[in-house]
């Protein structure tokens with residue numbers, strides 16, 4: 001029996017959506033740790049391979065626990081179909097490369113997570129796929145970069161770590177006019193705060209490692225789109241290159257997304273409170289938070305996001321020395337380059353996540369030596385603010 005109801009609200013979908021119970025009627029979703037599937041007869045195997053009957057063939061293609069995770073993500077995202085992948089990067093690279101061949105052209109926002117930027121800037125050109133990186137904040141840059149062979153637009157919004165946003169609906173419109181597909185990495189926003197498909201994007205990708213697991217346990221990813229796009233571009237690529245998610249991790253992610261709305265709500269509230277606190281501190285040069293009215297692109301955020309973010313970016317006066325001193329003095333907030341966790345995590349992008357970019361490229365993205373990124377957890381906001389207050393005192397001492 002499959003549980004799926006398109007009229008349920010997200011919090012209900014995330015607990016019940018896509019569940020398929022075995023004949024035991026288990027409450028919690030079962031983990032099907034199997035590589036293969038048994039057929040009653042040779043004729044049944046032949047029919048399954050011909051696509052004449054429904055059912056699983058081999059776990060690299062699909063399997064029951066992964067299927068539940070994919071169905072639940074589809075219900076949340078409003079997508080027709082999905083494929084779960086072993087990591088966020090498996091999702092990003094498959095979503096981009098499955099629809100390109102030598103001679104095609106990608107236009108991507110330059111403000112991307114480091115590995116995503118490597119895929120479009122280094123890997124794709126090594127296979128003869130051209131790439132143009134643009135400052136994605138300005139729509140005219142996307143328009144100017146279009147060539148007759150442009151097939152894919154790629155962006156993340158808000159961006160890592162400086163929380164810039166891109167007008168997704170405007171880029172999607174340009175992609176449609178150019179006959180290209182827009183792929184959006186929606187990791188920072190989560191499916192609760194932003195729905196790229198509703199804004200006109202063609203494909204959405206997630207690192208499920210972040211908020212979807214939300215408890216720092218396993219890697220995972222997911223690609224969501226129309227059934228037509230998946231059938232035409234991803235289906236064969238996925239089967240034959242093998243980025244499939246482990247069923248155990250699919251189960252962990254299914255458990256994770258049951259509490260996604262509760263966590264994202266608390267994390268966003270905490271992020272907003274810490275951002276407001278930091279903005280008042282004399283050691284902090286500036287705070288960037290999508291939920292604040294002083295965000296440089298507050299108008300686009302109001303149009304396309306349902307809330308702020310679980311992340312805050314801020315710049316310490318005193319550069320790297322002050323940023324390191326602050327991080328070292330924090331107690332509850334842990335130093336880690338991961339994000340979306342129920343534990344608050346802080347990182348210094350110039351020496352960690354963005355250390356592979358040269359100084360000029362970092363400056364273009366607004367990452368200075370004093371830039372710090374906080375991923376707010378689900379702790380009590382008063383404890384987080386006390387932790388920052390104490391650490392800032394230690395920096396000044």
Ligand SMILES: Cc1ncc(COP(=O)(O)O)c(C=O)c1O
Nearest residue numbers: 087088089113185187207209220
């Ligand atoms: C925006 C963004 N996209 C993709 C990824 C890659 O995800 P994963 O680490 O699950 O491969 C990350 C990881 O930090 C990310 O922040």
